[in-house]
Amino acid sequence: MSSDALLTADYLSTPTPTSQDRDPSKLADPSAPPSPVVSTTSSRVRKVSALSDFAPVNLKVKKRRRKDKALHGRGKAPRHDWTFVLFRWPLLFFIFLFIAAQFGFYVFLRQLVNVKEWISAWRGKKGLLRKKLRASRNYEEWKEAALVLDEYLHFDEWKKEDEDNFYDWKLVRKVHRSLKTLREKNDVRACMGVLETCIRSNFAAVESPRLYSETFLGTKDLIEAYFEEQEKALEFIRESPDLKIDEKKRFFKAANTNLGITALCLSGGASFGYYHFGVVKALLDAALLPRVITGTSAGGLIAALCCTRKDAELRLLLVPELANRITACEESIGIWTKRIWKTGARFDPILWARKASRPSFDSEGSMTFKEAYLRTGRILNISVIPADRHSPTRLLNYLTAPDTLIWSALLASAAVPGILPPVVLMQKLRDGSAVPWNWGSRFKDGSLRVDVPIQALHSYFNVSAPIVSQVNPHVHLFFFAPRGSAGKPVAHRKGKGWRGNFILSAAEQWLKHELTKNFKLIRDLELLPQLLGQDWSSVFLQRFDGYITIWPRTRFWDWIRILSDPDPHELERMMRVGQLVTWPKLRMIANREKIERQIYLGRQFVRKSVKSKAAPPPTETHAAAVWPWAPLPSNFYYPATEWFRSSSFSGYRRRTGIYPQQLSFILQKQTNSHFSVKFRRIDAKGAQPPSGPASITGCST
Known part of the structure; x- marks a missing residue:
């Protein structure tokens, strides 16, 4: 059969293969005479019925049963263990019944803790001060009320003591003194060496939530001073002329990697x-x-x-x-x-x-x-x-x-x-x-x-x-801080006690872990069926x-x-x-943000320094902006050629037909807030035509 015939043949009809055609010995014999081509109009011809191009012709396929189809549709292979089929639903029922009883007892226990705290801790003047704290309209009012409450409960005395079991106070005090001394001596390299050691996430446990859960506002004075001194040291390194740009680049990049960022x-x-x-x-x-x-x-x-x-x-x-x-x-x-x-x-x-x-x-x-x-x-x-x-x-x-x-x-x-x-x-x-x-x-x-x-x-x-x-309705009910949280200390025993008391806090923790254990059991044994095509077994078992x-x-x-x-x-x-609920956490967030901001400013300073170093030195043909009206420092210069890439020059070029090679820039004047750049059109020889000059103005901060 010719190639044209192959291309035009109707393959919807195919001759029925015989037993001789299926003989392997005959198929393997190259000397066997070719079989005659049967006409496509033969009465013995019928249409192909196959599952795919790879399935044998005329293969009879059993129809998948509805039960197996449903199982495979859910993505699960049929189970052959009769004990799973027999005990799955009774076991799931009893586990959910147990979870319901535990949850009811948990809700009752939480209400009991709230009532006990209101009776034993938030009565009298303490209760009035807390009402004033909750009635604050802005953060400044809240801080004033928090300081008054700390003084009344004598929580401010805890701030003045450096010693505490929840952080390495000796190391923090040593680092604080070293940074301050080295900065005053202008020893930038030694200061950088100390910072390379202490810029870590939760270094010496200074970011522990327990250190912010003893008072309504802030933490120990030593920790506050430590973060302030670290901020000053980073600024000192950024502005120091004794370090090369490459050294600053490596330092701030390593600091950013070691500390990480907030999200x-x-x-x-x-x-x-x-x-x-x-x-x-x-x-x-x-x-x-x-x-x-x-x-x-x-x-x-x-x-x-x-x-x-x-x-x-x-x-x-x-x-x-x-x-x-x-x-x-x-x-x-x-x-x-x-x-x-x-x-x-x-x-x-x-x-x-x-x-x-x-x-x-x-x-x-x-x-x-x-x-x-x-x-x-x-x-x-x-x-x-x-x-x-x-x-x-x-x-x-x-x-x-x-x-x-x-x-x-x-x-x-x-x-x-x-x-x-x-x-x-x-x-x-x-x-x-x-x-x-x-x-x-x-x-x-x-x-x-x-x-x-x-x-x-x-x-x-x-x-x-x-x-x-966290506001998920099925999750935030279980958030409970038995020893207080940042900006929300325990009201009695000067913040050293347990919410309610130790027995109630221990019962709350036990019930919560029991609930988690039962949900893990349901997930691991695959007892929960897929509802609405979704596996819900991990909804309660994430990190929230x-x-x-x-x-x-x-x-x-x-x-x-x-x-x-x-x-x-x-x-x-x-x-x-x-x-x-956010105001009590701001001091803890702010202390870390001080360091992140200084590292970010240091990296920005390095990038700008590298760009200015790669650019030609500023002359009177350099404009003080990437494009007009850009907010930039008054002492920061950009090449005038950068302005050619701006939308302002693109519009000017479309109107006049003038290209960058035909312009001469002159920086007319510059103050702390404004600059003015004048440019003239020049011919091929550099002579300026008598046409009047055009000018642009911009501002810088």
């Missing part, structure tokens, strides 16, 4: 997530909002709002009137009940996509992770998991998904089974159009596996101090805390309105609660 992690929690607004506002007002922010589900929405806006825009946004723009749950009960009946999900992903992609959500309407980073300098992270339960968790940011649209990531992070179906992430192309990302794979809520992606944050951005704002954990006090009414939008009055209350 803000906002948990999920449906409408409980609006408490995050108060946490963010407290950190923003104190200038302590980290550059790395991650969020899951409801926390992802707040994280995206923070990372797509600059500080000034964010301050204008975080007001009670923001509730008027929150319309995720505005549908009536009749609409979403019909949707649940038809689709199995309460919310419509298309409707949410339209709301999330509006310009009112982010500054441009359809911003990507990379665009948000370039605009604000903050790194947004959204945690999602693929719909396939075997695939690992994904942390979306400007490194892993730079062109992914933020609004699509937020929908995926909120896709809880029964609430929102899994969605496809969208990617923005260069022409502005959007296409599916990752070959159209679907993703859902990351909090089902990893609510706080601490390990991924450490891998990508060297995060060693995660600040976790961090370096600092903030958990707002919720109300029973929050459970009733867990899928409702807040009004301005309710949002104001939730923001205030978030601020009140």
Whole structure:
């Protein structure tokens, strides 16, 4: 048969093979005469019926039974152990019955601790001072009330004593004295050697939460002085002329690696997530909002709002009137009940996509992770998991998904089974159009596996101090600090006792560990069936805390309105609660942030020094800005050629047709706040034509 015949032949009809055709000996004999080609119109011809191109022709395949299909559809092989089938459901029933009894006793025990603390600790003047502390309207009022409460309870005496069992006070005092002495002697290299040793995460346990849980404000005076001296020493090294740029570069890079950075992690929690607004506002007002922010589900929405806006825009946004723009749950009960009946999900992903992609959500309407980073300098992270339960968790940011649209990531992070179906992430192309990302794979809520992606944050951005704002309704009930927490000491025995008493605190810890043990047993024995196509066995077994954990006090009414939008009055209350629980942690955050900021400024100084060293020395043909009206230091020079890359010169060139080679720049004048640059057009020989000069002006700080 010719090649043309092969190309044009109808292969929908194939001759039925005979027993001789299937004879292996005949197939292996090369001398056997070729079989005649049977006409495709023969009556013996019938259509091919095969599972795939690799299946034998006319092979009869048994239809898969419905039971086996259901098992394989869930991704589980059928079990042959009859004891598992026999005892699975009774065992699961008794474990859940035991968990319910333990949980009821746990709730009763927590209420008993609260009542005992109110009776024995917060009566009389102490109670009045604590009410004043909780009634503070801003951080300054709160600090004043906290100092008064520390003085009344004599907690301030503990600050003045250097000795304590929870940190190496001798080493801290020695390092503090050494840094101060070396800085006063102007011995920069010895000072740098000491800092290379002590710039570590939790060096000598100075960042231990126990050292901040003995008072309402601050910690020991020695630790406060240690952080201040470390800050001065880093500034001393940065500004010292005795060190080369390469030495400073190596030092600050190593310091950044050894110490790590801080990140803000906002948990999920449906409408409980609006408490995050108060946490963010407290950190923003104190200038302590980290550059790395991650969020899951409801926390992802707040994280995206923070990372797509600059500080000034964010301050204008975080007001009670923001509730008027929150319309995720505005549908009536009749609409979403019909949707649940038809689709199995309460919310419509298309409707949410339209709301999330509006310009009112982010500054441009359809911003990507990379665009948000370039605009604000903050790194947004959204945690999602693929719909396939075997695939690992994904942390979306400007490194892993730079062109992914933020609004699509937020929908995926909120896709809880029964609430929102899994969605496809969208990617923005260069022409502005959007296409599916990752070959159209679907993703859902990351909090089902990893609510706080601490390990991924450490891998990508060297995060060693995660600040976790935890509002998940099934988690924050179990947060209990028996010895107090940062800024919230135990009220009796001068902060040295246990909440309630030792017996109640021990019972609380025992019950909590018993609950965790039972959930691990259910997970390891695979007793829990998959509900709505999702494995729920790890929901209670994740890590939900961090370096600092903030958990707002919720109300029973929050459970009733867990899928409702807040009004301005309710949002104001939730923001205030978030601020009140964040203020006690600010001193602990601020002490670490001092060191991180100095390291960051040191690295910025090195980068600018390297750039200025690579550029030609400043002359009168150098302008003092990368582009006009750029805020820059008055003593910082940039080559005038850098201005040619700016949008201002591009517009000037389009209007005049003048290219950089035809311009001569002269720095006219420069003060502390303004500069003026005049340029003239020149001909090929360098002579200036009589046309009038044009000029640009800018300002510098």
